[in-house]
Amino acid sequence: MLRTRSLLGLQRFKCDAKCQTFRCFSFESSNPGSSEDKLGKPQxxxxxxxxxxxxxxxxxxxxxxxxxxxxxxxxxxxxxxxxxxxxxxxxxxxxxxxxxxxxxxxxxxxxxxxxxxxxxxxxxxxxxxxxxxxxxxxxxxxxxxxxxxxxxxxxxxxxxxxxxxxxxxxxxxxxxxxxxxxxxxxxxQRTKKLAEKILPQTNFVPVERRDLEQKQQKQN
Known part of the structure; x- marks a missing residue:
């Protein structure tokens, strides 16, 4: 009788140990999912x-x-x-x-x-x-x-x-x-200063577009 009770107690102990192990692994497996959510895209x-x-x-x-x-x-x-x-x-x-x-x-x-x-x-x-x-x-x-x-x-x-x-x-x-x-x-401003230095050497006189159109109309 005592031997039967001891065997039943040992079986319950093994079952509890397996359940705790299963719960432990199931809890740890949820961590990677939560960490991936945290490292995913923001709201x-x-x-x-x-x-x-x-x-x-x-x-x-x-x-x-x-x-x-x-x-x-x-x-x-x-x-x-x-x-x-x-x-x-x-x-x-x-x-x-x-x-x-x-x-x-x-x-x-x-x-x-x-x-x-x-x-x-x-x-x-x-x-x-x-x-x-x-x-x-x-x-x-x-x-x-x-x-x-x-x-x-x-x-x-x-x-x-x-x-x-x-x-x-x-x-x-x-x-x-x-x-x-x-x-x-x-x-x-730098471009304008550079143009002022180059234009006198090339003998080029800048003419506005409006003045050029007026000269063309007078010639016609």
Whole structure:
């Protein structure tokens, strides 16, 4: 009798052990699915949160510490302007901090602003159109630049874009700085000066189209 009870108890113990093992494996198998959901594509409210964070933190560049709470620790930063790529939040912070320090040293007036910020649910990204306005040390001594409105209106600028890719948790895992455009007015001014140097040597006198049409009408 005692032997029968001991055998029944042993069988129950084995059954409980098997059930616990099955439950353990079933619980662990659910983890990869949940982690894949977290690392999948973000929702629209994730992208809107990143959009709000960028609206707040982009103007802080060159002025104070920026917001890095919406980045992953292993974020990848690809800067196509300076042709470099870095991985890791600390390296990303160090790179932007270095740019901020050198920008303030070389330019007495330098500001960064967000022109447009747009979320794209198709590829899970937020795209930023940014602009850096600046004045050199020579131009800052112009008394007209002491006026804030005049200074902001006549400052030179660099224009570019940045793409922030987010994961399923709403954290940015990749940043791409893609394009830089020099101030069009500055480029036109350089082109005009170059033309003024070349035209006298070629004996070419520029004529407006309206004057040319009037001469043709008189001849006819």
């Amino acid at each position: 629209m409210y994730h992208l809107q949160h990143i959009q709000k964070r960028l609206e707040y933190t982009v103007p802080l560049m060159f002025r104070r510490h920026m917001d890095y709470t919406f980045y992953r620790p292993d974020v990848v930063y690809e800067d196509r302007i300076f042709q470099l790529s870095k991985q890791g939040l600390h390296k990303f912070m160090y790179h932007l901090g270095t740019l901020s320090v050198f920008g303030q040293l070389f330019f007495p007036y330098i500001r960064m602003s967000a022109i447009a910020i747009s979320p794209f649910i198709e590829d899970g990204s937020v795209r930023l159109r940014w602009r850096v306005s600046y004045l050199s040390w020579l131009s800052i001594f112009n008394y007209k630049n002491f006026n804030a409105e005049y200074r902001e209106k006549h400052a030179k600028w660099l224009d570019g874009t940045a793409i922030f890719y987010a994961d399923g948790e709403g954290l940015v895992y990749k940043v791409i700085i893609d394009r830089m455009q020099i101030d069009d007015g500055f480029a036109e």
